[in-house]
Structures are given as structure tokens and as C-alpha cells.
Amino acid sequence: MKEIVVISGKGGTGKTSLAAAFAALAGNAVVADCDVDAADLHLLLEPEVRQTHDFSGGKLARIDPVKCIGCGKCDEVCRFEAVRQNNELYVVDPIACEGCGVCVHFCPVGAIEFGEAINGQWFISDTRFGPMVHARLKPAEENSGKLVTLLRREARRIAGEQGRQTIIVDGSPGIGCPVIASITGADLVLVVTEPTLSGQHDLERVAKLIAHFNIPAAVCVNKWDINPDITETIAVAAQAKGLTWAGRISYNPAVTKAQLQRKTIVEHDAGELRQEVATIWNTVSSLLKASTIGEKERGE
Ligand code: SF4
Ligand code: SF4
Secondary structure, three states: EEEEEEEOOOOOOOHHHHHHHHHHOOEEEEEEOHHHOOOOOHHOOOOOOEEEEEOEEEEEEEEEOOOOOOOOOHHHHHHOOOOOEEEOOEOOOOOOOOOOOOHHHHHHOOEEEEEEEEEEEEEEEEEEEHHHHHHHEOOOOOOOHHHHHHHHHHHHHHHHHHHOOEEEEEOOOOOOOOHHHHHHOOOOEEEEEEEOOHHHHHHHHHHHHHHHHHOOEEEEOOOOHOOHHHHHHHHHHHHHHOOOEEEEEEEHHHHHHHHHOOOOHHOOOOOOHHHHHHHHHHHHHHHHHHOOOOEEEHOO
């Protein structure tokens, strides 16, 4: 089984539209929406949820008002200022609590419960292109790297059980913990960027990250005709850094029309746009077949 992760230096580059189009073109893949902080692949793939599970990314303190003697020690030791006093009762603000456990240790009467925090939910669903794993984090929740790892593990499990050879991951944007969790152990990374100076800069940062993990990578430029010169510069610079040039996609209002109709761009468009996306898919499919790094890391 092979896993491709589609990422970008920042949100809004067309990464999710491309991942959804790949799901349509692959035909027999498992799809994972690992952009968990801004998950929107479901808008295009319209998954029918089969299983729902709670996601716990850590622990949460809760003060038992019956046992609490009001000494204030928890308030004193909490460096996240998560303990509040309400009408002389001490309570923990669940949004501010980082689950460090210090208050639990110092409470003289054992009045603080320390249970699993429920930070969101994750789902196993069916789409018109095959199974999908995805999630919904509660507002302002963190630990999304842990959730990304969980979703990728489930996608691999489903692919193994159903004999599906390809996993398509819509990865997190940027270079932080969630994107690292998205790409480690993958067979191939596709970076989607735009022909702007910030797109160029973002690509450089992402390329450094990918090189650090030694993962084969390719690059494509979305809306390339907005600035052909920068597109050319990006293509040359990417290849100099060892990334494969996968192709370019023209600016096309059909992308927005497809989104409004909740379709992938290759379902909506049978012309130039579909051809451009199919060319990129063919390139990354070949790279994916040739890559063995993910299988080695996963011990397959
Ligand atoms: S678990 Fe840590 S962060 Fe949460 S209230 Fe206790 S001391 Fe504060
Ligand atoms: S340390 Fe324990 S007893 Fe003291 S205020 Fe906090 S919860 Fe109550």
C-alpha cells in the first residue's frame, strides 16, 4: 500500500480540491482528511458517516466541589491560570486547562479528578469514491498532531482490510506539529503552492521540512497563469532542491463552481482543467509506485 500526502505552505492554495480530485481519479483509494484544524474535504466528498468515535488528546482536571476545602493551592500552582473562583468555589476552566496534572498532585484532600479530555470526534465514512476517515475538533482544541496520527493509522488499517493500494491524505498546511504528523512515514508528499512571493517562500520552508524527513516530494503550482514568471522560478528552484515538478493548474472559475456543486474538479470539468489535474495525478502516481520509503518505515 502507498500513501501520498498533499500539503501546502499555507491554507487556501487548492490543496483540498486537488486531494479530492485525486480521490476521484484513483478510484480505489482510502481518503484521510488530516487538515484537522480546518477540515473541509467532507464538503466535496459528502461522506456518509458509518462510525463515530470520541477523540481524547490528553487529560483534564475537574474539581469535586464536595471534597474541596477551598485552600486555593490549585489556583496558586496552576501556571496556565486555568483555575477560577466562582462564588468562593474553585473550578477549572476546561478550555484553559492544559492537563499538566500539577494541581492534582498538590491538592491536599484529593478533590481534583483527572480524567480523559474529549477534544473532538473522528469518523469512518463511505464516499462515492471509497472509505474516508475524518474528524471534527472542538473549537480551540489542540493536540491535532495526535489526531492526525490516529487518522492516518485508521486509513492504513482500512486499506489493509479492504485490499486498497492507495491512501490519499489531505495534510495540514504550514510546518508545525500537525504537518509533521501528516508526512512522517509517507511514501510521497505533493506540495501545492501559488505563484506569489509568499508562495515561493512557503515552498522553501516546506521543502526544508520534507528534506529533513527524507521523503520523496513533488511540487505543483495552482493558478500558475496569474504569474508565469514566478511559476517558472518555483519550478526551477523546486527541481534544484530535489523535488519533482508535477505540473501546473490554470486559474479557472470552474474550481469555484465545482465547490458550490459539492463536486471534485474532475467530476465538474471535462476539459483543460481536468487534463491539468490528471497530468499531475499521473506524475505523482508514478512516483508513488516507485517510492518504497514509507513501506520500509512501516515495516510492510
Ligand atoms: S491540570 Fe494543570 S493546567 Fe489543568 S488546572 Fe491543573 S494545574 Fe492547571
Ligand atoms: S487544592 Fe484542592 S482543596 Fe484546595 S482549592 Fe484546589 S481543589 Fe480545593
